[in-house]
Amino acid sequence: MPELPEVETTRRGIADIVTGARIEDVVIRNRSLRWPVPEALPELLRGQRVQKLERRAKYLLFTFEHGTLIVHLGMSGSLRVVTAARPVEKHDHIDLLLEDGRILRYKDPRRFGCMLWQPAAAGPHKLLAELGPEPLSDAFDAGYLSEQLSRRGSAVKLAIMDQHVVVGVGNIYASEALFRSAIHPERAANSLKKREIVALVVAIKATLADAIAAGGTTLRDYVDSTGNPGYFLLQTYAYGRTDEACRQCGTPISEIRQGQRATFFCRQCQK
DNA sequence: AGGAAAACCTGCGTGC
DNA sequence: TGCACGCAGGTTTTCC
Numbered sequence A: 001m002p003e004l005p006e007v008e009t010t011r012r013g014i015a016d017i018v019t020g021a022r023i024e025d026v027v028i029r030n031r032s033l034r035w036p037v038p039e040a041l042p043e044l045l046r047g048q049r050v051q052k053l054e055r056r057a058k059y060l061l062f063t064f065e066h067g068t069l070i071v072h073l074g075m076s077g078s079l080r081v082v083t084a085a086r087p088v089e090k091h092d093h094i095d096l097l098l099e100d101g102r103i104l105r106y107k108d109p110r111r112f113g114c115m116l117w118q119p120a121a122a123g124p125h126k127l128l129a130e131l132g133p134e135p136l137s138d139a140f141d142a143g144y145l146s147e148q149l150s151r152r153g154s155a156v157k158l159a160i161m162d163q164h165v166v167v168g169v170g171n172i173y174a175s176e177a178l179f180r181s182a183i184h185p186e187r188a189a190n191s192l193k194k195r196e197i198v199a200l201v202v203a204i205k206a207t208l209a210d211a212i213a214a215g216g217t218t219l220r221d222y223v224d225s226t227g228n229p230g231y232f233l234l235q236t237y238a239y240g241r242t243d244e245a246c247r248q249c250g251t252p253i254s255e256i257r258q259g260q261r262a263t264f265f266c267r268q269c270q271k
Numbered sequence B: 001a002g003g004a005a006a007a008c009c010t011g012c013g014t015g016c
Numbered sequence C: 001t002g003c004a005c006g007c008a009g010g011t012t013t014t015c016c
Helices: A004-018 A041-045 A142-150 A156-161 A171-180 A194-216 A220-224
Strands: A023-028 A052-056 A059-064 A067-072 A078-082 A092-098 A103-107 A114-119 A254-258 A261-265
Touching: A004 A052, A004 A059, A004 A078, A004 A103, A004 A194, A023 A041, A041 A114, A142 A156, A142 A194, A156 A171, A156 A194, A171 A194, A171 A261
Parallel strands: none
Antiparallel strands: A023 A092, A052 A059, A059 A067, A067 A114, A078 A103, A092 A103, A254 A261
16 A cells, blocks of 8 residues: 555554553464564564554554564565454454554555565664655755656656655655646656656655645554555546546546556646 | 566466 | 456566
8 A cells, every 4th residue: 555655654653552552473374475574583572572563665664672573564475563352364464463463454456565584683674775865855955856767768757756766756756746836747757847846755755744634634544453544535636537527627537657657647737 | 786576476367 | 257467556676
């Protein structure tokens, strides 16, 4: 389920329960995610307390005294707090058993996600080392994006989805942010005018912030189980609306393919 | 070195 | 009903 807003929604949904909690045990039913889940995870985490739960890009970082548990939800992953009575379902690959009897349960049908361990002594993980700035941080501004885009001839949609440029902009929000800033997704990144880049930065921040706010309205569901919150509540302007009327001008929304991913836009509003 | 495509998986909807 | 096909919110790896 994840783009950045979904990951942040997950983090907020479980943070209060997980932070400060002691891990009683870890149950691994299937190790084969994106990379193998460390076999030693139960021994590594048993008896240890989660000091804090943070998000970097689309990664969730569980900090322990002796290292960090790095979790990515891939395309189809979810992380929920459930009671011990809840039956294990298909694709429930990993359980973190908490001291209060509840369980932090990782489900991922497609297994594109990962759960890795990075010892504190080893420094930051390689996966996190080369990521671009957080889109909602001050570091992501027009000056920075201008510099990044100027060196790229690829389509602007591909550029803003590149995690070296800025993290957390996935396929849905890339189309949405380009719609909001009235920029055609196939424009060469280095062809954008300064005012367009300013608009794009504002649009990316607003789109993600709105999505997080929308996700927040259903956060409770994570705790009590049931349902996949947030995501589907979002009203999109472009994404998934092929041939439907543009909400601004009525022109049918176009669908094209860029880098083997679907792109949606209004050929009238976006130039 | 930059950019495009393949690769990793399962599930679901569509069309024959 | 069954089956083949294409597509899905990601990102690393491989191949020009």
